[in-house]
Amino acid sequence: MDVVRDRLLSEVLPEAGTSVEGPVLEVKDIHLSFAGVKAIDGVSFQVSNHELFAIIGPNGAGKTSIFNSISGVYEPQEGSIRFMGKDILGGKPDHIARMGMARTFQNIELFANLTVLDNIMLGRHLRMNHGVLSSMVWLGKARKAEMHAREVAEGIIQFLELEPFRKSYVAMLPYGVQKRVELGRALAMSPSLLLLDEPAAGMNTEETEDMARFIMDIKRELGIGMILVEHDMRVVMDLADTVLAIDFGKPIALGTPDVIQRNPDVIRAYLGQDHAVVETGGTE
Amino acid sequence: MRGRPGLFTRYEDASAILPSGTQKVWLGIGLAVLVIAPFIVDRATLILLATAVVAAVGAIGLNLVTGYAGQVSLGHAFFLGVGAYSAAAIGGQPEEGKELIALGLDLWISLPLAGLIAALCGIVVAPVALRLRGLYLALVTLGLVFLGEHIFRNWTQLTGGQGVGREPATLSLFGYRFDLDGSVLGIDLIREQQIYFLALVVMVVMALLAKNLVRSRVGRAFAAVRDRDIAAEVMGVNLTKYKVLAFAVSSFYAGVAGALLYTVTGFLDPNAFNLFLSIAYIAMVVIGGAASIAGSIAGAFFITLLPEVIENVIHALPIDAETLFTSISTAQIERILFGVLIIVFLIFEPLGLYGIWIRIRNYWKAFPFSY
Numbered sequence: 286m287d288v289v290r291d292r293l294l295s296e297v298l299p300e301a302g303t304s305v306e307g308p309v310l311e312v313k314d315i316h317l318s319f320a321g322v323k324a325i326d327g328v329s330f331q332v333s334n335h336e337l338f339a340i341i342g343p344n345g346a347g348k349t350s351i352f353n354s355i356s357g358v359y360e361p362q363e364g365s366i367r368f369m370g371k372d373i374l375g376g377k378p379d380h381i382a383r384m385g386m387a388r389t390f391q392n393i394e395l396f397a398n399l400t401v402l403d404n405i406m407l408g409r410h411l412r413m414n415h416g417v418l419s420s421m422v423w424l425g426k427a428r429k430a431e432m433h434a435r436e437v438a439e440g441i442i443q444f445l446e447l448e449p450f451r452k453s454y455v456a457m458l459p460y461g462v463q464k465r466v467e468l469g470r471a472l473a474m475s476p477s478l479l480l481l482d483e484p485a486a487g488m489n490t491e492e493t494e495d496m497a498r499f500i501m502d503i504k505r506e507l508g509i510g511m512i513l514v515e516h517d518m519r520v521v522m523d524l525a526d527t528v529l530a531i532d533f534g535k536p537i538a539l540g541t542p543d544v545i546q547r548n549p550d551v552i553r554a555y556l557g558q559d560h561a562v563v564e565t566g567g568t569e
Numbered sequence: 570m571r572g573r574p575g576l577f578t579r580y581e582d583a584s585a586i587l588p589s590g591t592q593k594v595w596l597g598i599g600l601a602v603l604v605i606a607p608f609i610v611d612r613a614t615l616i617l618l619a620t621a622v623v624a625a626v627g628a629i630g631l632n633l634v635t636g637y638a639g640q641v642s643l644g645h646a647f648f649l650g651v652g653a654y655s656a657a658a659i660g661g662q663p664e665e666g667k668e669l670i671a672l673g674l675d676l677w678i679s680l681p682l683a684g685l686i687a688a689l690c691g692i693v694v695a696p697v698a699l700r701l702r703g704l705y706l707a708l709v710t711l712g713l714v715f716l717g718e719h720i721f722r723n724w725t726q727l728t729g730g731q732g733v734g735r736e737p738a739t740l741s742l743f744g745y746r747f748d749l750d751g752s753v754l755g756i757d758l759i760r761e762q763q764i765y766f767l768a769l770v771v772m773v774v775m776a777l778l779a780k781n782l783v784r785s786r787v788g789r790a791f792a793a794v795r796d797r798d799i800a801a802e803v804m805g806v807n808l809t810k811y812k813v814l815a816f817a818v819s820s821f822y823a824g825v826a827g828a829l830l831y832t833v834t835g836f837l838d839p840n841a842f843n844l845f846l847s848i849a850y851i852a853m854v855v856i857g858g859a860a861s862i863a864g865s866i867a868g869a870f871f872i873t874l875l876p877e878v879i880e881n882v883i884h885a886l887p888i889d890a891e892t893l894f895t896s897i898s899t900a901q902i903e904r905i906l907f908g909v910l911i912i913v914f915l916i917f918e919p920l921g922l923y924g925i926w927i928r929i930r931n932y933w934k935a936f937p938f939s940y
Contacts, residue, residue, distance in 0.1 A: 356803055382805035394800035396793050398860065407789045411805035417814055420785035421778040428581075431785060435580040470804065 290443055294472075294506040297440030300412070301507045303385065303477035305369045308333045309510040310355065310478055315364030315374075317347075317354055317534075324350040325361060326534040332478065332510045337500070339513045339525035341545075343554055347534040348514040349391055352480050355512075356388050357381040369477060383411050387476035389467040391483045391514075397456040401466050404455055405441055408473025409434040441469045445499060461492035468499060479503070479511045485520050493517060500524055522546060530554065586780050603769060607762045614877065619765040619833040621873035622772045623826050628853040628865040629779045630822025635851070636859035637783055638815035639795025640698045644710035645850045647717035648687045648820040650842030652827025653737060654727050656683035657837055660738030660828075669735055670726055676742040680771075680828050683738075687824025688817045695816035699809055714844050721839035728839045737832045740764060748832065764833045771829065772866070775822060780862050782818070791815055792860070845904070852907050856914050858923025867922045876903050 295301070303309055308331040317325040325347045332338040340348050353359040355366060357378040366374045373381050387408070396404055413434060415427040423431075442448055445465045450458055455466055464484060471479060484500065485493045497520055504511065515521050521528065522542040530538040530545055532554040538545055545551055577583040587593050603622075607615050631645045660679030661671035697709050722731045729735035740747035740763075747763045758766070782788050790811045793801035802808055831837050849872055857868020879902060897905075918924050 358799060358803065377807075378799075378802040379805045379807045382803055388803055390800065394797050394803075396796035396800070398796055399789065399792050403789055403792070406786075407793050407801075407804055407806075410786060410790060410793075413786045415786060417782065417787055417818060420787045421782045423781040423785065427785060431584070432580050434786075435584060439580070474804065 292440055292443075294440075294444055294503060295508075297437055297444065298472065298475045298507065301472075301475040301477065302509050303334065303369055305477075307370070309369060310512075311365075311367040312351075312355070313365045313367075315351075315354060315361040315366065317350055317359055317361040323534050325354065327364075328529075328531060328534070328536050329364075330529050330536075330539065332512055334510050335504070335508045337504055337511045337513060337524055337526050339515065339521045339528045339542075340531065341515070341518070341521055341528060341551075342531040346531045346554075348531065349482060350534070351531075352388060352482050352512075352514065355381075356386060356480060382474065385475075385477035386480070387471035387474040387478070388480035389464075389471050389482055389484060391486065393460070393463045393467055395455045395463055395467055395470070398454060400452050400454055401447055401450045401458070401469075402435075402438060402442070402452060404466055405438040405469045405473050406434050408470040409437060412437075412475060438469075438473060441472050444472075444502070445469045446495075461488050461495075464488065464492075464496065465499070468496075472503070477509055479509055481511060481513045481515075483515055484513070485515055485517050493520060496520075497524060584784065586777075586784070600773075607765045612759075612761060615761045615765060616833050617874055617877055619761060619768055620830070621870045622765065622768040623829045623833075624850075624853065624873050625772050625866040625869035626768075626775050627823050627826030627830070628850055628857065628869040629776060629862055630819045630826065631850045632854045632857075632859065632862070632865040633779060633782070633791070633822065634815045634819035636854055636861070636865075637788060637795065638791040638812065638819075640812060640815060641703060641707040642710045642816075642819070643707050643844070643847045643851065644694065644713035644717075645819075645823055646842045646844065646846035647713045648690060648823035649827035649830060649846065649850075650717050650721055651690050651820075652683040652687045652824030653830055653837055653842070654721065654827075655686040655824065656680060656738035656828030657735060658727060659683070660741075661736060662739050667729075668726055669729060673739070675744070676738070676740055676747075679738050680825060683828035684821040684824035687827065688821040691816040691818075691820025691823075692813055694820075695813040696809075698812045698816065711844065711847075714842070714847055717842055718840070721842060728837070731839055734836055734838045736835060737830075737837045738828055740767060740832055742767070748835070761833060764829075768829055768833075771825065775825065776862055776866065779822070783860075783862065787811075787814065848907065852911050854921075855911050856921050858921030861921070861923040863926075864921050864923035871922065872907075875906065876900075879903055879906065 310332040312331065313329050314327050315325055316327060328351060330338070340351060342348055350359060354361045357373065357376050357380070360375050365372060368381065368386060369384055371384070373384070396407065413430040415430055419427040442451055445468065447465060447469060450462055455463055458466070468484060481500070485496050488496065500511070501524065513521065513525060525542055528540065528542050528545040529536060530548070530551045537550045537554060538548040582588065587596060606618060610618065627645065627649055631642065634640050634642050656679045658670040659672050659674050659682050660676060661669065662673050663671040694713060698706055701709060721728045747767045748760060750759050751763055752758060790801070790806045793804065793806050794808060794811050798808055853868035853872045854865060856871055857866070858864025914921055920927065
C-alpha cells in the first residue's frame with residue numbers, strides 16, 4: 286500500500302536547513318589519539334547543503350571517532366572543525382546541537398524508558414525554551430510550545446511510519462523500529478546537518494530499503510547536508526554524492542562513488558593485501 | 570466525542586494528565602476517600618494520615634530527582650530537616666526566656682521560603698552529581714545526612730539542641746490558625762483535621778505541579794539524563810543544568826514537606842532527620858514506583874501507615890507479643906520489614922505499587938480473555 290503523507294517534511298520542519306553560504310561543515314586536518322593510539326590521523330573534508338557525504342572504512346578505521354569529534358563528544362588534539370562558519374572544536378555537545386547538528390548512533394542510544402513519542406519530543410528540546418516554573422503551571426507559552434512540539438513529532442511519526450508504536454516504550458520495540466525512532470529523534474531537532482552512524486546496520490533487506498527511502502526523502506524534502514557512515518556498500522554507493530574512504534584513521538580516497546569503487550587503495554583496505562593479489566591473479 | 574472516549578481530536582486532550590474517563594473516576598474516588606477519611610478515623614490514625622499526606626510531598630520530591638532524573642540521593646532527610654528548621658525559624662512564635670530564632674512570620678512566607686532555602690542547599694550539593702553517579706553519589710549524599718545531624722544537634726539557637734528540641738512553624742495562614750481547633754464553612758474541625766486538610770491542599774497542588782513538570786520539556790530532559798546521558802547531551806540537553814535543576818526542585822519539595830512534617834505532632838526533634846528517614850523515603854519511591862507521581866503518593870501512605878499495621882497485627886496475634894519479641898522492639902521489626910519489602914519489590918515488582926496497578930488494569934482491560 287502506498288502511504289500518503291499530509292505534509293512534506295519541509296512543512297513539518299520549516300526551521301531545518303541553513304542559510305549559511307559555502308560548506309555547512311569544514312573539517313581540516315584533525316588528529317585524535319587516545320594514549321598513543323591514533324584514532325584519527327589528518328582527516329579533512331567538507332560537506333555542503335543538499336550533499337550526502339559518506340564515510341567508509343573497515344572496522345576500527347575511525348569513522349565513529351570522526352562523528353564523535355564533530356558532535357563534540359571527543360575533542361581532537363589538532364586541526365579545526367568549522368560548522369555553519371563557526372569554529373566548534375572543543376565545544377560541548379549540547380552547544381553544538383544548539384547550532385543545528387543532529388546525529389544518530391551506531392549502537393542505539395534511545396531513552397529506553399520513554400515512549401516513541403517522548404523520544405521524538407525530546408528532539409524538540411532545543412526548539413522550546415520554557416523552564417521549570419512555566420512547565421509546572423502548564424499555561425500559556427509552555428502549553429503552546431508543548432502542543433506545537435507534539436504536532437511536529439506527529440509529522441515525523443507519520444513520515445517514518447511509526448504510528449503503531451507511538452505510545453510504546455522503545456525498549457520493547459524491534460531493532461529496525463528503534464533505528465527509525467532514533468532517526469526521528471534527530472530529525473525533530475530540525476537540523477542543518479544530520480550525522481547518520483550506520484543507519485542500516487543489523488537490518489534485514491526490507492528495513493534497509495525503508496531506511497534508504499527515508500534518507501532519500503529527507504535529502505529531497507529538507508535539502509540538508511548529511512554525513513553517512515555505513516558498511517552496506519550498496520546503500521552507500523546508491524545514496525552518496527561524495528565518499529571518503531579511511532583506514533587506520535588516515536584518509537585514503539575521496540570522490541564520487543564510481544571513483545571510490547575502482548580505487549585500488551580502497552579495495553586493498555577492504556579486502557586486505559593478500560586477497561587483492563589473488564584477485565588480480567584471477568582476472569589475468 | 571460522546572460515545573468514543575478513546576478518540577482524541579486534539580493533541581491537548583491526548584496529552585492531558587488524565588486522558589481517559591476511567592482515570593478521572595479513580596482520581597475522584599481517591600480524593601473523596603482522602604476528604605472523608607479524617608471524619609471517620611480516630612485521632613491517632615488521623616495524625617498518621619496527616620503525616621502520610623505530608624510525606625507524599627517529600628516522596629514526590631525524591632522521585633523527581635531519583636526516579637525521573639536518575640540521581641540516587643540518600644540525603645533527602647537533610648533537605649527535610651533544612652525545610653523543617655527554616656520554617657520553624659521563620660514561622661515560629663518567639664517565646665519568652667528562650668533564645669531560639671523565631672521570626673513569627675505568616676505561613677505564606679515561611680512555607681515557600683522553607684522550600685527555597687532547601688532548594689538552595691540542593692543547588693549547592695548538586696555539582697557533586699556532575700562528577701559521580703550511582704553508588705558513589707549515594708555515598709556522598711549519605712554524608713550529607715550525617716553533616717545535617719551534627720548541625721541540627723549543635724546549633725541550639727536554631728533547633729533547641731539535643732534532648733530539648735523546639736516547636737515547628739506556627740500554622741497561621743493570613744492570620745487563620747490551622748494548629749488550633751476551628752471551623753470552616755460552618756463545619757467544626759479539630760486541630761488535627763485542620764492540619765490534615767491544609768496538608769492535603771498543599772499535596773494536591775504540589776502533585777499537580779510535579780505531574781505537569783514531568784510531562785513537559787523539563788521532565789523529558791530529566792528522563793533523558795537518567796536513561797542515556799551522552800545521547801541527552803548530543804540532543805542538546807545541558808547535563809549540568811538539568812542535574813542541578815533536578816536537585817533544586819527535589820529539595821524544594823523536601824523543604825515544603827519538612828516544614829509541615831512535624832506540625833501535627835507539634836515537636837521537632839533534632840535527631841529525627843537521620844539516615845533512617847532517608848531510607849524510609851527511598852522505600853516510598855521504590856515501593857510506590859520510580860518515575861510515577863501517583864506511585865510516590867501511594868508509597869508514602871504505604872510506608873507511613875505500615876508501623877500502625879504491623880503493631881495491630883502483632884497485637885492481634887494469639888501469642889503474647891511481649892514474650893515473643895522481648896529482644897526486638899516494634900520499631901526494629903518495622904525496620905527489618907522495610908528492608909525485606911524493598912528487596913521483595915526490587916525482585917518481584919520493580920515498578921512498585923504502580924506496576925501492580927498497571928497489571929490489575931491490564932487484566933481488566935482484557936477481561937474476560939486471558940491474553
